[in-house]
Amino acid sequence: MNSALKELLGLLDLEQIELDIFRGRSPEERIQRVFGGQVAAQALVAAGRTVPSDRMVHSLHAYFIRPGDPAIPIVYNVERIRDGRSFTTRRVVAVQHGKAIFTMSVSFHILEEGVSHQAVTMPRVPAPETLPTFQERMVNVVGDDPAWRDHLSRPRPVDARYVNALTWEAQKDPSLISAENHVWFRYDADLPDDPLLHVVLAAYASDFTLVDTVLLAHGLAWGSSNVRGASLDHAMWFHRPFRADDWLLYAQESPWSGGARGLARGEMFTPSGDLVVSVVQECMIRVSEDVMKS
Structure with missing residues (x-):
């Protein structure tokens, strides 16, 4: 595992500072704003920390509201919207400088049997190793x-x-x-x-x-x-x-x-x-x- 991946996994290991409140940091780089994928990933980690392990993420819907400041931590507030028998819903708000910079709704689902099909086919492209x-x-x-x-x-x-x-x-x-x-x-x-x-x-x-x-x-x-x-x-x-x-x-x-x-x-x-x-x-x-x- 290279140092960049180790650092990323460290960034995803959020600090829990209160019930349903988590804190994440950014890489120590000279960048103007936080990478959006980082905020989405950390928000998803925060939501997942509040859900039983037998429920898997099946969808998320997010809005990038303001640029993230890489110089300070990001606080993730998780709201427990619903805990049903099959589905669990969470809402996450990422906050910096007292303002929301990102929001995400996440839905989790237990493993269930059901009808299955796949109409789309993977494009024919060269193998990655080539x-x-x-x-x-x-x-x-x-x-x-x-x-x-x-x-x-x-x-x-x-x-x-x-x-x-x-x-x-x-x-x-x-x-x-x-x-x-x-x-x-x-x-x-x-x-x-x-x-x-x-x-x-x-x-x-x-x-x-x-x-x-x-x-x-x-x-x-x-x-x-x-x-x-x-x-x-x-x-x-x-x-x-x-x-x-x-x-x-x-x-x-x-x-x-x-x-x-x-x-x-x-x-x-x-x-x-x-x-x-x-x-x-x-x-x-x-x-x-x-x-x-x-």
Whole structure:
């Protein structure tokens, strides 16, 4: 297990400061705002700490309200909405500086037998082992920039292998522009057999590339002086048990964008083709004059 994954697992081990109140911290990095996937994952951990272990997360619906401040802890207040015989509902509010920065509703369900079908099929893509790592792809993008090369040399908690072009590649080559974005990912370590942990890690990774999928459809890229983006809301449905330390294909697409917003949706498949997670997110995308006005 590399140091970045160890740090992430430490960030997910929230401190309980009172009944249904938890505190989380952020990485010690010089970043302007807290990564949205981190807040979603920590909120999910907080909710899960208040639910019996025989109930699994089956859905979450979240709103990113304000940017998170990485310099101070985040307090997660959990409200016990309902404890039924089959379903349990929790609401989590993340607070900093006395204001809500994030809210999430989470539903848990006991394991039940029922009708089953899967109409969608996994896209036919190269196996992850045949694809270069994110760092290897980025080296070709940044060239000899020493600052970027130092950044890319650091370990990452998630091993991501992109099937499609990176946004920076599509920005340079318009033939690579696409409204589809397929990414293999896994956490490269033997993780504990805790179902909640694997769901939480999938939630963390789910926020990495959805905004990228909207940018990719327009040949836009992060780091450009005229582009600004952020997640607005996020919804996930967990269909089957899975492991985040096995490869998952995150098949994403952006069906629409307009009015400074973009919609992206994704499906996570196991290598055998089982659909295990569905995701939908709306994001803010502001370009050129819109950025100047804000």
